[in-house]
Amino acid sequence: MSKSKLLTLLALFGSASLLAACAVGxxxxxxxxAAPVSTAAGQFHRAVEADVAAAPPPARWWKALGxxxxxxxxxxxxxxxxxxxxxxxRLLSARxxxxxxxxxxxxxxxxxxxAVSGDVPTGSFSxxxxxxxxxxxxxxxxxYSAGFDATWELDIFGGQRRAIEAAADQAGAQAxxxxxxxxxxxxxxxxxxxDLRDAQARLAxxxxxxxxxxxxxxxxxxxxKGGTAADGDVDRVQTELERLQADVPTLQADAQVALDRxxxxxxxxxxxxxxxxxxxGAVPTPPTITPVGDPAGLLRRRPDIRAAERQLAxxxxxxxxxxxxxxxxxxxxxxxxxSANNTSDLFRSSSFSALGAPSISWNLFNFPRxxxxxxxxxxxxxxxxxxxxxxxxxxxxxxxxxxxxxxHQRQSVASLALAQGSADRAAVLVQSRYQAGTASLIDVLDxxxxxxxxxxxxxxxxxxxxxxxxxxxxxLGLGWG
Numbered sequence: 453m454s455k456s457k458l459l460t461l462l463a464l465f466g467s468a469s470l471l472a473a474c475a476v477g478x479x480x481x482x483x484x485x486a487a488p489v490s491t492a493a494g495q496f497h498r499a500v501e502a503d504v505a506a507a508p509p510p511a512r513w514w515k516a517l518g519x520x521x522x523x524x525x526x527x528x529x530x531x532x533x534x535x536x537x538x539x540x541x542r543l544l545s546a547r548x549x550x551x552x553x554x555x556x557x558x559x560x561x562x563x564x565x566x567a568v569s570g571d572v573p574t575g576s577f578s579x580x581x582x583x584x585x586x587x588x589x590x591x592x593x594x595x596y597s598a599g600f601d602a603t604w605e606l607d608i609f610g611g612q613r614r615a616i617e618a619a620a621d622q623a624g625a626q627a628x629x630x631x632x633x634x635x636x637x638x639x640x641x642x643x644x645x646x647d648l649r650d651a652q653a654r655l656a657x658x659x660x661x662x663x664x665x666x667x668x669x670x671x672x673x674x675x676x677k678g679g680t681a682a683d684g685d686v687d688r689v690q691t692e693l694e695r696l697q698a699d700v701p702t703l704q705a706d707a708q709v710a711l712d713r714x715x716x717x718x719x720x721x722x723x724x725x726x727x728x729x730x731x732x733g734a735v736p737t738p739p740t741i742t743p744v745g746d747p748a749g750l751l752r753r754r755p756d757i758r759a760a761e762r763q764l765a766x767x768x769x770x771x772x773x774x775x776x777x778x779x780x781x782x783x784x785x786x787x788x789x790x791s792a793n794n795t796s797d798l799f800r801s802s803s804f805s806a807l808g809a810p811s812i813s814w815n816l817f818n819f820p821r822x823x824x825x826x827x828x829x830x831x832x833x834x835x836x837x838x839x840x841x842x843x844x845x846x847x848x849x850x851x852x853x854x855x856x857x858x859x860h861q862r863q864s865v866a867s868l869a870l871a872q873g874s875a876d877r878a879a880v881l882v883q884s885r886y887q888a889g890t891a892s893l894i895d896v897l898d899x900x901x902x903x904x905x906x907x908x909x910x911x912x913x914x915x916x917x918x919x920x921x922x923x924x925x926x927x928l929g930l931g932w933g
Contacts, residue, residue, distance in 0.1 A: 474609075475609070475614055475772055475776075476609050476611070476772050476775045476776050476778075477614055477768075477769070477771045477773070477774075477776070478772065480617075480768045483761045483764055483837075484837060484840070484841065486840065486841040487747065487751070487844050487845065487848055490747040490848055491747050491748045491751065493747065494506075494746055495746055495747075496744065496746070496747060496851060496852055496855055498852045498855035498856045498859065499744065501855075501859045502855040502856065502859030503859060504741075504743070504855065504858075504859075505741050505742065505743045505744065506745065506746060507743035507745070508743060508745050508749065509744055509745050509928055509930055510743070511930055511931065511932070511933050513925040513931065514526055514638065514642055514925075514931075516738070516739045516742075517642075517737070517738065517739075517918070519733075521645075521729070521733065522641075522642060522645050522736060525641050525645060525714060525717075525718060526637075526638050526641050526642065528719070529637050529638070529641045529718045530634055530637065530638065532718055532719035533717060533718065533719050535637060536630070536633050536634060536637060539629060539630040539633040540630060542626050542629070542630075543623070543627055543629075543630050545626075546619075546622055546623040546625075546626040546627075547623050549619055549622070549623070550619040550622075550623045553612075554616055556605075556612050556615075556616075557613070558604075559602045559603065559604035559784075560602065560603055560604070561600060561601055561603065561786075562601060563599065563600045564597075564600075564601075564789075565597075565598050566595070566596065566597045567595075567596050568593065568595040569592075569595075570592075570593055571592050573591070594793050594794060595791070595792075595793060596791065596793070596794070596798050597798075598789060598790050598791075598799075599787060599789025599790065599791075600787070600788055600789070601785075601786065601787040601788075602785075603783055603784065603785055603786075604783065604784045605781060606782045606784065608782055609776045609779040610776060611772065611773050611776025611777065611779075612773075612776075614769045614770070614771075614773040614776065615769070615770075615773045617765075617766075617769040617772075618766045618767075618769035618773060621763070621765040621766035621769060622762070622763075624758075624762040625759045625762035625766065626759075628756070628762060629759050630755075631755035631758070631932035631933065632755035632759065632932070634931055634932040634933075635926060635930065635932050636926070637931075638931035639922050639925065639926035639931065641717050641718070643919055643922050644710050644713045644717060645710075645714060645736075646736070646915055646918050646919055647706065647710040647713075647915070647919075648707055648710035648711060648714065648729060649735045649736070649915070650735055650915035651704075651706035651707040651710060652707050652732040652733070653732060653734070654703055654911055654912070655700065655704060655707060656732060657904050657907055657908050657911065658699050658700050658703055658908075659700065660904055661696050661904045661905075661908075662696045662700065664897050664901050665689065665692055665693040665901070666693060667897055668689050668897045668901075669686070669689045669693055671893055671897070672894075673686060675894075711723075711725050711726055714729070735911070736918055737917070737918060738858075738917065738918060742921070744851075744855070745928065747848060747851075750847060750848070750928055751844060751847070753928070753929040753930070754847050754928075754929030755929060755932060756843055756847065756929075757843050757844055757847055757929075760836070760839050760840040763836050763839065763840075764833070764837060764839075766836075767829070767832045767833040767835075767836040768833055768836075770829045770832065770833075771826065771829040771830055771833060773829075774825045774828075774829045775826055777815060777818070777825070778815075778822055779814075780812050780813065780814040781812070781813045781814070782810060782811070782812050783811040783812075784809075784810050784811075785807070785809050785810070785811055786806075786807065786808045787806070787807040787808075788804070788805070788806045788807075789804075789805050789806075790804055790805070791803055791805065847929070850927040851924075851927040853927075854920065854924040854926075854927040855924060857923070857924075858917070858921060858923075858924050861916055861917045861920045862917060864913055864917075865910070865914055865917050868906070868909050868913040869910060871906050871909065871910070872903075872906040872907060874906075875899075875903040875905070875906035876903055876906075878899055878902065879899040879900055879903045881899075882895050882899040883896055
């Protein structure tokens with residue numbers, strides 16, 4: 453190839469690069485405002501009745517519960533959960549696909565090396581240079597060649613760049629799904645831990661209640677012997693004792709199930725946490741002040757909304773990728789090489805050859821098929837818009853509902869605390885009357901049992917309140933990053 457031809461080919465490559473400055477199809481203008489009223493309000497509708505603060509909430513919300521064991525369990529889960537590891541692998545795969553898409557903007561090529569040596573019948577290849585006649589009517593042939601070929605499909609109309617844009621948006625959506633997996637996991641670990649501590653606390657109270665009921669049964673037997681109680685009184689107390697004893701295995705099973713669930717969530721086998729968490733601990737309680745931010749912050753933060761927005765952007769880019777098929781495809785072809793009949797002459801200038809040519813193809817007769825693909829891509833974008841709107845509305849409903857449950861459960865716990873206080877005072881009063889001789893031991897045991905019942909109810913209420921707090925943090929999209 454002459455120097456002038458080589459310069460012409462390079463100029464063609466450079467001109468094609470300059471032409472590839474625009475991309476067909478719609479440019480992404482961002483998601484629609486799916487909740488204009490909520491975002492303009494500046495606060496959640498249920499924030500007042502839930503008595504929460506509008507300050508920005510912390511990402512690691514579980515620290516506010518003040519339980520070091522819970523902190524360690526969530527850290528273990530985020531580091532070792534197979535669910536999170538699978539989400540990370542999907543993100544790596546999406547990023548690899550993005551890297552592969554970007555390589556399609558670059559030329560592709562390869563090298564070759566050929567060496568041929570052999571004998572052929574005389575006359576069949578007598579015209580080949582380098583042949584040497586031998587006795588027996590055959591001719592010796594030697595041929596050596598080395599070369600490099602390259603092709604470059606020019607992205608003049610931006611179809612490939614739209615595909616890269618879509619791949620980047622898909623990778624962004626997968627990153628948001630990884631964040632969402634962390635949000636889900638942190639909440640599940642916290643809820644399983646609360647269930648464990650709740651079951652352990654109520655199991656201890658159940659044992660106390662069974663012990664009291666056994667004392668009551670023994671006293672009832674004595675009263676029957678003394679003629680101050682009937683057989684029906686004994687049967688009534690015996691029935692209550694059996695009912696209370698039946699609750700114990702259920703609570704033991706609840707505690708063991710919670711332990712195994714925590715083991716699974718932290719990437720361990722069942723039973724791996726039994727020794728570590730065997731000792732009972734208090735149910736962690738929410739802080740006095742709970743910051744929740746505002747709806748606009750929620751929409752920016754929640755991973756599922758961010759994933760839906762990235763899916764919308766990807767579907768928008770896919771439209772341009774399909775529209776680009778309406779236009780011609782320009783490919784530049786190039787080949788350089790050396791060929792000779794012996795290795796000493798292979799890389800001489802006389803053995804050099806070069807070829808460069810543009811190739812243009814156009815799917816003129818495939819326009820109906822392309823039109824159908826464009827319509828399909830536009831329909832996919834409409835679906836992505838609807839999915840985004842649904843994600844926004846569902847997130848707001850989740851947050852508002854969580855605020856409502858959390859606020860009302862706090863009121864319920866306050867009432868249960870008052871009830872326990874009354875039961876405690878009643879138990880003290882009956883104990884004083886018993887010491888003064890105006891109340892029986894049966895009365896004391898009944899008052900103690902009512903006190904334990906109040907403690908059981910308060911324990912359940914406090915566990916429900918903490919679980920509602922956890923659900924609120926999850927609805928706010930916290931726990932990732």
